[in-house]
Amino acid sequence: MRTPVRLPFLLVIALCAPACFPALLGVGAGLVLSREILANKTYVAQIDLDAAVTWAYCKSSLTHQASYPINVDNDLRTATGVVGGSDVTITVETYDDDNSRLAVYATKYGAPDGEAAKTVFDGLLAYINEASGG
Numbered sequence: 307m308r309t310p311v312r313l314p315f316l317l318v319i320a321l322c323a324p325a326c327f328p329a330l331l332g333v334g335a336g337l338v339l340s341r342e343i344l345a346n347k348t349y350v351a352q353i354d355l356d357a358a359v360t361w362a363y364c365k366s367s368l369t370h371q372a373s374y375p376i377n378v379d380n381d382l383r384t385a386t387g388v389v390g391g392s393d394v395t396i397t398v399e400t401y402d403d404d405n406s407r408l409a410v411y412a413t414k415y416g417a418p419d420g421e422a423a424k425t426v427f428d429g430l431l432a433y434i435n436e437a438s439g440g
Contacts, residue, residue, distance in 0.1 A: 361383045
């Protein structure tokens with residue numbers, strides 16, 4: 307007797323899960339166009355914002371996440387800082403006229419630290435999403 311009651315409930319969950327997935331990630335569906343992890347544990351996202359805007363958001367977010375003041379090269383749009391004992395490097399590049407590419411790489415004791423890179427990457431995307439109203 308319970309099966310007929312559960313079936314509609316399970317169908318609703320199954321149908322809503324793919325649509326709700328970006329919300330569960332904390333990232334607006336229209337803001338992040340693609341995400342990938344490279345072989346060297348670099349996290350990369352194509353973002354639907356101008357590179358200058360993305361860069362400003364990323365510098366602010368990394369400043370809040372870092373244990374010490376960050377080192378910034380505005381000409382190359384590269385910033386480095388220490389987050390959780392790992393050296394983290396972020397870069398923002400122009401992808402095309404209205405999109406940018408964000409890359410996050412972290413090392414600890416000279417070896418790639420994918421966990422730290424993912425933590426900073428997720429923090430950056432959440433901050434960009436919140437700050438841009440996406």
